[in-house]
Amino acid sequence: MRPMETPKRVPTALTIAGSDSGGGAGIQADLNTFSYHRVHGTTALTAVTAQNTRGVTRVDVLPAASVAAQVDAVIDDLGVGAVKTGMLVNAEIISVVAWRLKALKPGPLVVDPVMVSRAGARLIDDSAVGALKEHLLPLADVVTPNRHEAQLLSGMDLQTLEDMKEAARRIHQLGPRAVLVKGGGMSGELRGLDVWFDGERMETLFLRSVKTHNTHGTGCTLSAAIAAWMALGQAPFEATRRAKTFVTSALEHPLPLGQGHGPFSHFSPLEPS
Numbered sequence: 675m676r677p678m679e680t681p682k683r684v685p686t687a688l689t690i691a692g693s694d695s696g697g698g699a700g701i702q703a704d705l706n707t708f709s710y711h712r713v714h715g716t717t718a719l720t721a722v723t724a725q726n727t728r729g730v731t732r733v734d735v736l737p738a739a740s741v742a743a744q745v746d747a748v749i750d751d752l753g754v755g756a757v758k759t760g761m762l763v764n765a766e767i768i769s770v771v772a773w774r775l776k777a778l779k780p781g782p783l784v785v786d787p788v789m790v791s792r793a794g795a796r797l798i799d800d801s802a803v804g805a806l807k808e809h810l811l812p813l814a815d816v817v818t819p820n821r822h823e824a825q826l827l828s829g830m831d832l833q834t835l836e837d838m839k840e841a842a843r844r845i846h847q848l849g850p851r852a853v854l855v856k857g858g859g860m861s862g863e864l865r866g867l868d869v870w871f872d873g874e875r876m877e878t879l880f881l882r883s884v885k886t887h888n889t890h891g892t893g894c895t896l897s898a899a900i901a902a903w904m905a906l907g908q909a910p911f912e913a914t915r916r917a918k919t920f921v922t923s924a925l926e927h928p929l930p931l932g933q934g935h936g937p938f939s940h941f942s943p944l945e946p947s
């Protein structure tokens with residue numbers, strides 16, 4: 675269904691993530707992406723970061739009970755077609771989110787296992803990686819690690835396409851229905867190439883490598899677009915393929931803002947197809 679048509683049910687997605695004061699990543703990127711796809715965006719905020727294109731200067735974490743209450747409030751009343759998670763900060767928040775999603779069973783779940791910002795700041799603590807593996811990955815329909823996150827989750831170094839495929843196989847063993855190992859952090863011809871594995875199908879997703887420094891928020895945008903397309907009724911692989919097209923064209927519209935890895939426009943790409 676094209677988002678311009680009048681839907682019978684309003685497509686709605688939920689993002690459980692942190693705020694980026696600079697507006698390029700986190701909740702802000704997710705809401706921009708949902709809006710672009712004409713999906714009503716709802717939020718459960720986990721943390722407030724003081725952040726710009728140069729880095730993160732402060733993180734204030736919300737109590738896990740507050741995150742749970744936001745998730746409950748949204749799912750109880752609004753109905754949610756798909757959920758994505760981003761910066762979940764610590765093991766307590768991860769456990770509570772997994773517990774609420776298990777109990778309430780909203781739509782499909784996209785887990786972006788956010789660990790480190792583009793500028794190198796830690797966005798989750800040490801205990802969180804184990805909790806992600808144990809509690810959240812088994813619930814995920816699609817998990818979208820970048821190079822660094824895939825290395826941590828698979829326990830291997832990623833240099834080649836074969837490494838990316840092997841990491842996808844290993845992460846799949848942790849329980850998600852599908853894995854997308856993202857190649858934004860790879861070098862040479864692998865930059866911008868992603869590997870999909872769902873237990874049967876191994877695919878590479880690649881359109882073109884975009885020459886840009888404005889890569890702040892690419893991962894958030896991709897996972898939000900996958901959730902948006904799933905809220906619109908697409909199956910996981912097709913949702914991911916369309917999301918990849920969206921993020922590639924969005925990257926071709928950098929916003930000349932900030933002195934570090936700047937943001938890009940979520941609204942310049944052509945109509946979603």
Ligand SMILES: Nc1ncnc2c1ncn2[C@@H]1O[C@H](COP(=O)(O)OP(=O)(O)O)[C@@H](O)[C@H]1O
Nearest residue numbers: 820856857858859866867882883884892893896
């Ligand atoms: N320079 C680029 N050209 C094309 N695609 C890119 C580029 N950089 C990142 N991407 C794509 O953006 C998406 C997010 O990936 P990545 O940047 O690896 O995630 P993260 O923001 O979590 O580190 C992936 O589909 C990746 O291939």
Ligand SMILES: Cc1ncc(COP(=O)(O)O)c(N)n1
Nearest residue numbers: 692699700791891892893894
């Ligand atoms: C609040 C928040 N969440 C996530 C990211 C990761 O951003 P990216 O998508 O560039 O990996 C970030 N920098 N800040």
